[in-house]
Amino acid sequence: MRDDVHPLSTELLAISQDPTSVGASTLDHIQRCVACRVRLSRIQREQGVPAASHDSIQRIIDASTPLPAVLADLVSTEYDADPQPNEIWRVGTTEALLVWVRRTFDDGIADVVPVVLDSELADQYSLILDEASTPLSVEMAAIVPLRTHLPTRVFLNRIATVGIGNSIAEVMTAMREGRRPSGVHVGSPIYDDGDQRVEFRQALRDLLADLSPSAAPSTPESGKDEVVSRSAMERSAREEPPDDLHAVRAELEDRLTGVRIAPLSGISASIGSSISVRSVLKVQYLDTAVIVLVLSPPGLTCWPDYTDLAAAAQKIVLSEPDAAAVAIMRNTEALLFTSASMRTAVGIPNGNPVGPVPTLSGLTLVDTLCKHLDGSVTVWDVTDDSTDSGARTDFAAITSRHAAVAMAEVARQGGRALQPAKKLAWQSLDENFEQKAAEFVTSILGDGDIDAALTRLGLEGDND
Structure with a gap:
């Protein structure tokens, strides 16, 4: 199998159940392709397949950087107060992670950035903390691209207070603007899918997903004190979805193999004085997530204004930052807004602002979700050709080719000029360009x- 042709999800599902069901070339491709290994690992976890000895998450746990002796005292500290901004905390249920707290919210949710003890795992958008900046006396890395929201019920104990807010903000701004962060210490860029840091980041993303607000609360191990306050447990209680959505869940599970459906706590947002939307489900399919909202009161005969509807939906999805879209249900019909379509855009060709517009409408909720999830291109489906040699892209050669084509096109169009001086100028471009x-x-x-x-x-x- 070619490196740029990846197995379908159905093929990966078959492999997870019986590795002999596919040819040797497909298995060889999976061994070489980090993206496909991550997809296969996720499918195996959802199917309840026991982890192999080479499972990426288990290898990360087993081969973790040796911890400094001072950490033993830090991790033994009991939960004594709620997390606050600029603090590094240990979080987790069965396995612990480190996170830096960016913000906290009144509903028991914290905005966090995962922190790792191996700075070699940092990329160009990961902030590297030197040994002197934390009491652990080791270099650490804050993986800003994996910033997420976690409930305070999974916070175990405080490790340190580290004032890196301005540096994190610079990295986040650089990510939005598509540039390298300025004035902060970050890692080297990831150039291709063969970089092993890709596999680590996806494994870390999966571990964080198990701790997300939509994940089911875990049961403390026998013999351990439960370090969760009553108020935090009340905040994390899950409401079952309305009865008419049970059929929706069953049909989705039949139509989308490996789909994960979790009830949400019913966060609401108002639209005017008489209408509201409430979150009821989170639907996850591979690395795509959709929040399902229900419009109230029941029996509405028309949709509210799309701008108001999108604004209310945006408030709700703040608690689920990995959601790529929202599906809003009214009676038997649904609308779907992607993250991009919920914002005001520039219209083409007039350049006038255009308000939010749903990307799917007129279908039932199940059909809307299936159409979106089946048609969504995951981050793994758009990849450059890669090899095991670790070769880097020759940007100079690519730029030269594009420049040559552009110069030829300029000269061709310049030949149409009526004035001899203009014609000569357009056809006499700098040969060294x-x-x-x-x-x-x-x-x-x-x-x-x-x-x-x-x-x-x-x-x-x-002029520039």
Whole structure:
């Protein structure tokens, strides 16, 4: 099997049940492809297949960086107060993780960034903390791309207070703007899917998902004190969905193999004075999640204004940051908004602002969810060609090719000019432009200094 052709989810399901059901080439591809190994691991976990000896999560647990002796005293500290911003906490149920607390909310939810003790796992958007900044006396890394929300019921004990809020904010801003963070210590970029840090991050994401607000509360181990306050337990109580949604859950499980459906706590948001929406279910399929909302009161004959509906939905999904879409149910019909379609956009071609618009409408809730989840492209389905050699992309060659094509097109269109001077100018472009363009791109990729790269490019004129 070619490296750029990945097995279907149904094939991975068959492999999880019987590895001999596929050819040797498919098994060989899975051994080489980190993306497919992660997808197979997730399917196996959902199917209840016992973890193999080479399971990625178990290997991370077994091969963790040796902990400093001071940590023994820190982890033995009892839960004495609720988590606060800028604190590093140990969280977990059966296995513990470290997180840095960014914000806390009144409903018992905390906005956190996972922290690991192996700084070699950091990428260009992971903040590296030096040994002197924490009482653990080891270099650590805050994996900002995996920032998530956790309920305070899974917080075990405080480890340290570390004031890295401004650095985290810079990394988050750089992620939104698609640039390298400035003035902070981060790791090296991940260039291809063969990088082992990809597998680690997905395993860490799965561990965090088991602790998310929508995950079922765990039962404390026998003989251990329950370090969860009564108020936190009350906040984490789960409401069962309405009776008419039980049939929805059963039909979804029949139509989507491996789908995970969890009841939500019924967070509500108002639309005007008489209408509201309430969260009832979270539907997860591989790495895609959809929050199901119910519109109240029952029997409404028309939808509220889409802008107001999307604004209310956005308030609810703040508690489930991994959700990529919301499906809103009214009687037997549903609307689906993706994260992008809930925002105001720029209309084409007039450039006027366009309000939120649902991406799916007019279908039942089950059909809406199946159509969206079946058609969603996961992060693993769009991958570059990769090999085991660890070869890097030749950005200079790619830039040169595009520059040559662009120059040829400019010269062709310039040949249409009626004025001889313009025609000559358009057809007499700098023959060294291809090389300059390649140097411009590689310079930015190298040190991120755009001003220096523009100087090397040597564009003339007063306007950028």
